[in-house]
Amino acid sequence: MLLAATFNPTQYNYIMWLQTHGAQNLSVAVLVGLVLAVGYIIFLRATLRSIGPLGMALILGIFAASVWVLHDFGVLSLDNQNLNVWLALFALSAVLGIGLGWSHVRRALSGQTDVDDVED
Numbered sequence: 001m002l003l004a005a006t007f008n009p010t011q012y013n014y015i016m017w018l019q020t021h022g023a024q025n026l027s028v029a030v031l032v033g034l035v036l037a038v039g040y041i042i043f044l045r046a047t048l049r050s051i052g053p054l055g056m057a058l059i060l061g062i063f064a065a066s067v068w069v070l071h072d073f074g075v076l077s078l079d080n081q082n083l084n085v086w087l088a089l090f091a092l093s094a095v096l097g098i099g100l101g102w103s104h105v106r107r108a109l110s111g112q113t114d115v116d117d118v119e120d
Contacts, residue, residue, distance in 0.1 A: 002039045002096070003089050009082040047099025055102075056095050063091040 007015045014032060022029040047056065067087060070076035078084055106112070 001093075002036065002043060003093050006036055008089060009085045043096045043100065047096050050102040050106075051099045056099065059095045059098055060091060063094060 005014060007013050010016075014036060018029055018033075051059070067076060067078075071078055
């Protein structure tokens with residue numbers, strides 16, 4: 001949702017709104033931009049702490065290989081640019097979603113809880 005709200009191939013996204021109406025509504029543009037930035041910081045920090053850069057790369061690799069297989073078998077055509085943007089948004093959203101939920105999966109599989117380091 002965060003990624004699609006920021007950019008998608010339709011006219012209903014923050015980037016397109018910013019280009020067309022941002023100058024007239026600068027205060028709203030800044031506010032929404034800051035809210036989106038906070039969302040990205042929260043999502044990326046949680047994802048990097050739970051699965052790390054290697055985990056993020058592996059998830060993206062699995063998604064890319066899946067798209068490749070679907071394309072090779074003729075199930076998916078990559079000629080449509082809008083579809084390609086939606087596929088990229090889905091892949092990046094999957095990385096962030098898995099990163100946010102990975103601690104719950106790890107706890108269910110191992111019985112161990114992830115905790116942040118606390119300095120005394």
